[in-house]
Amino acid sequence: MLFILVVIYIVFISLGLPDSLFGAAWPVVHKDFAIQESFASLYGIITGVCVGGVSFIAGKVIRKFGTPLVTFVSTLLTVLGLLIMSISPNIVVMMLGAVVLGYGAGVIDTALNNFVSLHYKAQHMNWLHAFWGVGVTISPLIMSFFLAGEAGSWRNGYRVIALLQLSIAVVIAFSLKKWRTIKETETEEETAPENKKGLFDLLKIKGVLTSLLSQGLYCSMEFLIGTWGASFLVHVHTLQPDEAAKWISLYFCGITIGRIISGFISMKANDNTMIRLGIATSFVGIVLLALPLGNISLAGLLLIGVGFGPIFPSILHSVPDRFGKEYSADITGFHMGGAYGIGFGIQLVFGFVATATTFKITTFVLLALVACLFIINEITISIVKKKASTIDDTMFNQSINQ
DSSP, X not given: OHHHHHHHHHHHHHHHTTTTHHHHHHHHHHHHTTOOGGGHHHHXXXXXXXXXXXXXXXXXXXXXXXXXXXXXHHHHHHHHHHHHHHHOSSHHHHHHHHHHHHHHHHHHHHHHXXXXXXXXXXXXXXXXXXXHHHHHHHHHHHHHHHHTSSTTTHHHHHHHHHHHHHHHHHHHHHHHHHHTTSOOIIIIITTSOSSOOOHHHHHHSTTHHHHHHHHHXXXXXXXHXXXXXXXXXXXXXXXXXXXXXXXXXXXXXXXXXXXXXXXXXXXXXXXXXXXXXXXXXXXXXXXXXXXXXXXXXXXXXXXXXXXXXXXHHHHHHTHHHHHOGGGHXXXXXXXXXXXXXXXXXXXXXXXXXXXXXXXXXXXXXXXXXXXXXXXXXXXXXXXXXXXXXXXXXXXXXXXXXX
């Protein structure tokens, strides 16, 4: 199990590598293609539909082919998607690459998050997502290196990331035989319910809808900064594109730091506490970013990242405990798909509004989203606690009657 855990850590880096690449490169890419900056929202739509759509069916795919094979093939899809984007002559071909990339990333995300939530403790979920943070921190730095060079060199940034993805796929390939020694019990086979629930049946489980909405609100903030953060820094703080990419890298570095720290804190604190701590910290970071303090306010990006750190993995890790192991693969996939859909939808609307008006609205939108996240998360916690209390009372009454 230790060897497989190490492999999963490496794969989580591959999940992060492409995620921050587009936003870091976009201030240059849209000029290269001679299109409006608002076209970045098209990337959000396509990625959201692909990642979200495939996440809804990922549970069935995982049960049929198993986590290791699904992860390997999906990683190869991300390599193909990145290469297509690197050679794209126009925005249409680039979005075609985004489709391939989105499908690959969506399946990996669901497969590994479900596997880890069932097999490992909360600290591993946080640390694994910290390795996702390593990926998203590295890629803007790589892109900023090429953006500082000759025009059009953003393509080389995509090619380097594709090569890194390919090397990770090779690692997965060499580990496939080792994966087969693990009985994926609690993951795809033995926990699969006899009477499988459909999408609408899952929605009827108390707390699933609000938990999904919490995940979606978090994703909307993460995607908003990842996609539009560089544009915000260029327009509002008048930074050069390569400088903006470095600051966005600092934001993703904050997420990584937050998840490493959260891994240790989660040994003593439960998922609900971790989510609340993350929301409070990110709120302080957004307030700092909104203040006119020059580079000091930009340090708010680091604090926002630290706050974001525990939120996503803690919500995912809570799925089996909140809603039962037997449906965890389907609910995890549902969470990923629905949350990505909500997240990309909100950042899409933001993109159209900000490019049509001003990017100065960014911090106000983030403050509204983090407030909504706090409220919806508290509602979810209340629903789950009430449901657990009802079950305990029922079991107690049954034992008395017997």
